[in-house]
Amino acid sequence: MKHTSVIELSKSAFKKNIKFIRTKIGDPCKFVSVVKGNAYGHGVDQFVPMAEDCKVSRFAVAHAHEAADVLAVKRPSSEIMIMGMIENDELAWAIENDISYFVFEFSRLEASIAAAKKIGKKAKIHIELETGLNRTGFEIYELSRVAEKVRENSEHLSIEGFCTHYAGAESIANYVRIMGQIDLFKESAATLGSLGIEAKYHHTACSAAALTYPDTIMDMVRIGIAQYGFWPTPETRMYNMLSDNKVYSIDPLKRILKWKSNIMSFKNVKAGQFIGYGTSYMATKHEKIAVIPVGYSHGFSRSLSNLGHVLINGKRASVVGMVNMSMILVIVTHIYGCEIGDEVVMIGKQGKNSITISSFAELSKYVNYELLTRLPHDIPRIIV
Ligand SMILES: *Cc1c(COP(=O)(O)O)cnc(C)c1O
Numbered sequence: 001m002k003h004t005s006v007i008e009l010s011k012s013a014f015k016k017n018i019k020f021i022r023t024k025i026g027d028p029c030k031f032v033s034v035v036k037g038n039a040y041g042h043g044v045d046q047f048v049p050m051a052e053d054c055k056v057s058r059f060a061v062a063h064a065h066e067a068a069d070v071l072a073v074k075r076p077s078s079e080i081m082i083m084g085m086i087e088n089d090e091l092a093w094a095i096e097n098d099i100s101y102f103v104f105e106f107s108r109l110e111a112s113i114a115a116a117k118k119i120g121k122k123a124k125i126h127i128e129l130e131t132g133l134n135r136t137g138f139e140i141y142e143l144s145r146v147a148e149k150v151r152e153n154s155e156h157l158s159i160e161g162f163c164t165h166y167a168g169a170e171s172i173a174n175y176v177r178i179m180g181q182i183d184l185f186k187e188s189a190a191t192l193g194s195l196g197i198e199a200k201y202h203h204t205a206c207s208a209a210a211l212t213y214p215d216t217i218m219d220m221v222r223i224g225i226a227q228y229g230f231w232p233t234p235e236t237r238m239y240n241m242l243s244d245n246k247v248y249s250i251d252p253l254k255r256i257l258k259w260k261s262n263i264m265s266f267k268n269v270k271a272g273q274f275i276g277y278g279t280s281y282m283a284t285k286h287e288k289i290a291v292i293p294v295g296y297s298h299g300f301s302r303s304l305s306n307l308g309h310v311l312i313n314g315k316r317a318s319v320v321g322m323v324n325m326s327m328i329l330v331i332v333t334h335i336y337g338c339e340i341g342d343e344v345v346m347i348g349k350q351g352k353n354s355i356t357i358s359s360f361a362e363l364s365k366y367v368n369y370e371l372l373t374r375l376p377h378d379i380p381r382i383i384v
Contacts, residue, residue, distance in 0.1 A: 004293035004326075005261040005346070007381045009042055013254035015054050017227050020252040025210055025217050030201060032081060034224035035070060036062035041299070041372035042228060042257055043381035044069045050383050051227075052078060060222050064090050067099050081126065081160075083222070084136075091115040091123065100124035100160045104136040109149055116156035126161035127199065129188040131181040133167040140188050147195035161220065162189045162199040169216070170208035170232035182215050208232035212239050225369065229255035255356070258348030259375065262341050263312065265291040266332075276321025276329050281306055288333045290317065292344050295326040299375040300346060310344050313337070314351025317344075347371075 018031070025031065033056045034040075039047035048059060048070055057078045061067050064086040071080060082101035086094060088111035094101055095115055103109050103125045112123040127146060130137030138146055150157055164185045168174040185204055192198075202218040207226035209216040231237035231253060241248045267289040275281045275289060292310065296302045300323055308319040310330055317330040332338050347355055 003378065003380055004264075005259060005298060005379055007041075007043065007375065007379050008258040008260070008348075008384045009046055009050060009381060010254070010256045010258070010384055011050055011054070013229055013256040014050065014227065016252070016254050017229050017256070018054060018056070021210070021223060021226055024214075025205075025221050028219065029217055030058060030203075030220040031056060032058040032060045032203070032220060032222045033227055034060045034206075034222050036060070036066055036083070036224070037369075037373035038066075038069075038375075038377060040224060040228050040369065041375035043377070045073050046381040046383055048073050048078075049075075064094070064101075067094070071097055071099070081222075083165075088115075092119055095119060095121050095123045098124065100126060102126045102128045102136070102163065104128040104130075104138060106142075106145070106149070109146065113149070113153045113156050116153075122156055122158040124158045124160045126163045126203075127159065127192070127197075129162060129164045129185055131164040131166075131184040131188070132177055133165050133181070135165070137164060138188075140184070140191065143188060143191050144195060147192055147197045150197050151195075159197060159199045161201045161203050162192060163203045164188075166204065166206065166209050166216070168208075169206065169213060170236050172235060178209070178213060178216075182213065206232075208236050211236050226253060228257065228372070229253045230372075255348055255354070257372070259346045259379075260348070260350075261292055261294050261344045261346065263290045263338060263344055264293045264327075265340065267291065267329075274321075276324070278322060281321040286333070287320075287331050289320070289329050290332045290338065290344075292328045292330060292346075293326065294346060295324045295328060297325045297376075298379065299371065300328060301371055301374070309355055310346050311350035311353050311355055312342060312344050314353055316353060 033051050035044055038044055052075050059070050060081040060083055062084040064082055067080050067082050080099045086101050091112055092115040116123040128137040130139050166178050166181055169178050201220040203220035205216040205221040207223050210221045225232055269283045269287050271283055271285045273283050294300050302323045304319055305322040309316045313335050315335045317332050319328050319330055321329050
């Protein structure tokens with residue numbers, strides 16, 4: 001049976017995003033495409049091959065099971081990096097498949113050496129350095145012990161990277177904290193260097209860092225949200241639209257995802273009637289309502305009740321009443337001539353208008369990331 005909605009991915013928009021990000025990071029810098037959370041909801045199975053068509057050949061995921069998903073669809077020449085969880089008994093699998101991973105625990109370092117010895121192939125590791133996020137990473141006082149272990153087992157380890165992650169580069173409120181992290185990263189990397197340990201790449205920047213702190217770019221970046229055409233925050237957007245001594249009149253980032261459905265039915269309501277469950281919305285005049293067959297079970301957040309918008313015939317239609325599990329109701333009184341089956345855009349462009357998920361709140365970062373990753377795996381994705 002046909003799904004009630006579909007997600008389209010625009011290859012040309014993705015190319016434009018990569019081009020813009022390239023102007024920021026420079027040509028020698030390696031670009032790693034972050035595809036955790038099912039490629040931020042875009043769908044790993046479709047997104048990875050599309051990115052490969054656009055010359056992207058490095059992908060990062062959070063956890064090992066996501067690496068397996070990428071492994072199943074990637075080209076042999078593309079590389080995978082795991083930034084978070086992998087069980088010690090899965091390390092051999094990673095090594096065999098040339099998957100690199102972050103190491104931030106001595107137990108993982110030791111298990112890596114053991115697994116590499118056993119299968120006779122080097123483990124590709126990134127040494128994660130704690131710089132202030134206080135999540136994962138070796139503390140600076142642990143580095144001499146790390147270096148010793150690495151030196152003793154150099155025939156079993158390939159040090160792909162020294163890395164860290166910033167604690168909120170998308171907000172100027174964190175400026176002092178980020179600057180401290182950059183300094184501590186450089187100090188920690190130099191400490192490892194003085195202990196005889198060098199890495200192929202130094203990588204610290206996520207989208208917000210790469211777009212606002214040039215110092216964080218180094219020789220590799222890990223870009224998630226920006227490649228999909230979303231700004232981490234309005235602040236990051238403003239900074240970039242006004243920087244380089246030029247004012248961009250059009251947004252250099254293009255959303256690559258369009259999520260759309262079709263009108264299922266209509267209802268006419270009179271002034272004074274409540275719409276949908278409960279009493280959260282009362283019509284103040286005669287209204288025409290369109291019923292759309294998507295709801296929170298499809299990833300259309302309940303928090304958009306009485307707040308979200310969709311596009312129909314190029315015009316904005318407000319969500320009224322509560323978002324249901326499988327349906328939403330929108331006002332189309334002002335949209336003449338719409339019919340059952342007409343296209344409804346929940347995210348993306350239609351005509352001259354577009355729905356930026358982030359337009360609902362200043363909390364855009366969380367709204368963007370969360371709404372995207374909640375888009376269910378079973379909604380069909382197609383590349384256009
Ligand atoms: C998610 C993630 C990124 C990418 O972050 P964006 O803000 O989406 O660019 C980079 N590095 C790590 C460790 C991450 O977890």
